[in-house]
Amino acid sequence: MTRGAKRKSPSAAASSRTARRRGTRARVKPIELYYWPTPNGFKISIMLEECGLPYTMIPVNIAKGDQFKPEFLAISPNNRIPAIVDPAGPGGRPISIFESGAILQYLGRKTGKFYPREERARVEVEQWLFWQVGGVGPMAGQVHHFRNYARETLPYAIKRYVDEVNRLYGVMNIRLRDRDFIAGRYSIADMALVGWVNGWQRQGQDIEQFPNLKRWLERMKARPAVQRGMALGRELREGIDMKDPKVQAVLFGQRARAS
Numbered sequence: 001m002t003r004g005a006k007r008k009s010p011s012a013a014a015s016s017r018t019a020r021r022r023g024t025r026a027r028v029k030p031i032e033l034y035y036w037p038t039p040n041g042f043k044i045s046i047m048l049e050e051c052g053l054p055y056t057m058i059p060v061n062i063a064k065g066d067q068f069k070p071e072f073l074a075i076s077p078n079n080r081i082p083a084i085v086d087p088a089g090p091g092g093r094p095i096s097i098f099e100s101g102a103i104l105q106y107l108g109r110k111t112g113k114f115y116p117r118e119e120r121a122r123v124e125v126e127q128w129l130f131w132q133v134g135g136v137g138p139m140a141g142q143v144h145h146f147r148n149y150a151r152e153t154l155p156y157a158i159k160r161y162v163d164e165v166n167r168l169y170g171v172m173n174i175r176l177r178d179r180d181f182i183a184g185r186y187s188i189a190d191m192a193l194v195g196w197v198n199g200w201q202r203q204g205q206d207i208e209q210f211p212n213l214k215r216w217l218e219r220m221k222a223r224p225a226v227q228r229g230m231a232l233g234r235e236l237r238e239g240i241d242m243k244d245p246k247v248q249a250v251l252f253g254q255r256a257r258a259s
Contacts, residue, residue, distance in 0.1 A: 029087035030054040034072065036062050036081050037233040039195030040137065043100045044082045044107075046191045046229030051111045057232060063240050065250045086110075101133045104188040114187045121184070128175075128182045128189035132196070139164045140196045143203045162204040169210050172197070176212035180219060194220045195230065 033048065033055050035041045048055045060066045060081050067079040076083040076098035084103055089095030097103050105126075108115025116122045142161040146154055172193070175182060183189045197217050200207045207214045220226055240247065 028054050030056045031087070032085040033057050034060050034075060034081055034083040034085075035233060036060050037230075037237055038062075038081070039140075039199065040080070040100050041082050041233075042195035042230050043188075043192050044084065044103050045232045046194070046226050047104055047107050047114070047188060049225035049229045050191070050223075051107060051113050053107070053111065059233060059236055061236070063247045063250060100192065101129055104129065104192060108188050114191070116185075116187070125183045125187045125189050129192055132189065132192040136165075136168050136193060136196050139168060140199065140203050144199070147204060148202060158204075165203050166205060169197075169200070169205055169213055172216070173210040173213045176216045181216070190216075190220060191226075191229075194226060198230070 031048065031053055033044060035045060035057050036059065045057070060072060062081065066072060067076070067081065072083075073079060075085060075096045078098060080098070082100055082103060083096065083098040085094060085096045086106075087094045097106055105115060115125060139161055143158070143165055146157045146161060150157075172182065181187065181190050182193060194217070197213065198221070200217075207217070221230075
């Protein structure tokens with residue numbers, strides 16, 4: 001795949017400076033982040049920024065079909081971003097990982113940050129992480145599609161998914177009634193949710209109806225690492241018309257391959 005311009009996070013330079021100050025000779029190889037600025041992509045850019053891990057962003061232009069290139073499919077066989085390659089994986093050998101939830105868990109184990117070791121606390125994080133992966137993301141994604149991109153207006157589909165996202169927002173609002181973060185302490189579960197909840201307007205929601213969720217979103221967006229993670233690659237989307245039939249053919253076309 002043509003990788004295009006690579007972008008090093010601000011944390012990469014900081015990590016290099018720290019290494020020099022400590023007198024270590026070992027060079028930290030940056031994690032390769034295969035990325036496009038979407039709510040799913042934000043999950044990993046935020047985690048990398050929060051952990052201060054050096055990384056290189058490799059754009060995967062989903063509007064042009066980069067996700068179907070053989071080089072990317074070797075890393076992410078489901079042709080979806082995000083994916084990572086960690087040159088310093090288990091045993092010091094490289095490892096590639098796809099699926100945002102799996103990447104977040106891996107990075108949490110690798111760094112010991114934002115993913116508790118104690119079993120009860122870990123289960124608390126995992127259940128909300130998988131709730132996002134299996135619920136909020138897919139349902140909000142369907143709202144984005146039918147409200148903003150579909151060539152044909154389908155009131156039934158729009159109402160179905162807007163109502164379901166509304167229900168999920170209600171679940172979050174109740175959950176956040178007596179805690180600052182979704183699993184108690186700030187964790188990968190919050191990182192997984194923030195990019196999707198930030199799109200509440202495009203999902204046909206009124207954030208004022210969910211005061212606890214609104215406060216959580218404001219709290220999340222005040223974090224510098226969240227700001228950096230959600231700003232990463234923003235300029236890459238400039239000039240892309242998501243309603244262009246050619247773009248939609250790439251995004252929503254069937255690219256299954258026979259075995």
